[in-house]
Amino acid sequence: MAGSAKRPEALNADPRLAGFLSHLEKERRMSPHTVRNYGRDVRLLLELAESTPLDSIQTHQVRRFVARLHAQGLGGRSLARALSAWRGFYRYLARDHGTRHNPCVGVRAPKTGKRLPDALSPEEAARLVELPDGGPLAVRDRAILELFYSSGLRLAELTALKLGEVDFAEATVRVLGKGRKTRVVPVGRYALDALKSWLGLRAAIAAPEEQAMFVNQRGKPLGARAIQLRIRDWALKQGISASVHPHMLRHSFASHVLQSSGDLRAVQEMLGHASISTTQVYTHLDWQHLAKAYDAAHPRAKRTK
Numbered sequence: 001m002a003g004s005a006k007r008p009e010a011l012n013a014d015p016r017l018a019g020f021l022s023h024l025e026k027e028r029r030m031s032p033h034t035v036r037n038y039g040r041d042v043r044l045l046l047e048l049a050e051s052t053p054l055d056s057i058q059t060h061q062v063r064r065f066v067a068r069l070h071a072q073g074l075g076g077r078s079l080a081r082a083l084s085a086w087r088g089f090y091r092y093l094a095r096d097h098g099t100r101h102n103p104c105v106g107v108r109a110p111k112t113g114k115r116l117p118d119a120l121s122p123e124e125a126a127r128l129v130e131l132p133d134g135g136p137l138a139v140r141d142r143a144i145l146e147l148f149y150s151s152g153l154r155l156a157e158l159t160a161l162k163l164g165e166v167d168f169a170e171a172t173v174r175v176l177g178k179g180r181k182t183r184v185v186p187v188g189r190y191a192l193d194a195l196k197s198w199l200g201l202r203a204a205i206a207a208p209e210e211q212a213m214f215v216n217q218r219g220k221p222l223g224a225r226a227i228q229l230r231i232r233d234w235a236l237k238q239g240i241s242a243s244v245h246p247h248m249l250r251h252s253f254a255s256h257v258l259q260s261s262g263d264l265r266a267v268q269e270m271l272g273h274a275s276i277s278t279t280q281v282y283t284h285l286d287w288q289h290l291a292k293a294y295d296a297a298h299p300r301a302k303r304t305k
Contacts, residue, residue: 041082041085066083125249147187147195151188154178
């Protein structure tokens with residue numbers, strides 16, 4: 001990025017960066033993915049700073065860094081994330097290394113046009129999950145697709161899912177979301193049926209001690225990349241032209257429930273991506289209210305009689 005950039009090994013050698021990433025992981029309890037992103041953004045700051053000590057960087061220089069990155073094609077959202085990482089880094093430096101000012105405070109990223117997330121239509125979603133019979137792996141994949149669309153799970157949440165975390169009696173699934181926060185989400189009847197079919201075949205594939213809900217044909221936990229590829233391939237086989245990925249199914253879940261119910265608070269509660277301030281409001285929502293909103297609104301929550 002920067003013209004006379006520091007060598008990568010020099011960026012990684014800064015003990016303050018290592019301390020900051022350890023702080024994010026152990027004290028802030030951020031996910032490994034978030035920690036990697038913060039590390040990449042802070043390395044970018046060190047690269048842009050070149051030989052200027054971090055204590056000497058001024059606000060006008062940070063604005064110049066942002067303008068430079070924007071001119072190189074970095075979008076407003078990516079710049080906002082980088083600035084957030086830089087501000088957090090300076091807060092850490094103030095706490096643990098005596099840095100006296102935060103030059104990133106008050107610097108804003110350029111605005112970018114809002115882009116609605118891609119989502120399937122209800123008809124496309126229904127076509128995607130109606131997989132043809134094709135052996136144990138097809139049964140497994142249908143359970144994966146149904147669960148994504150039924151409950152709006154993140155990819156990391158689904159890959160980490162263990163046996164026993166789906167409560168068939170209560171029709172819920174317990175997942176560990178961002179910030180290592182646990183939430184309980186409703187699961188529709190179609191997804192429950194698909195999961196029961198998969199569990200009936202899973203025992204013949206997985207090792208007795210394996211706890212992962214979804215395993216590959218060797219009986220090992222199914223990885224995120226494999227799930228992404230399977231979903232993409234099934235979408236093509238099912239005649240869906242869009243490039244379908246797990247997050248699109250999460251968007252589809254949210255979009256379809258929200259369109260039907262208009263209950264934004266319930267949708268955000270089920271997705272588990274509320275901010276701290278809104279979470280305080282959502283904790284007062286009655287669980288029965290959430291379940292009722294889900295049952296009434298989601299296209300695959302119940303069978304039609």
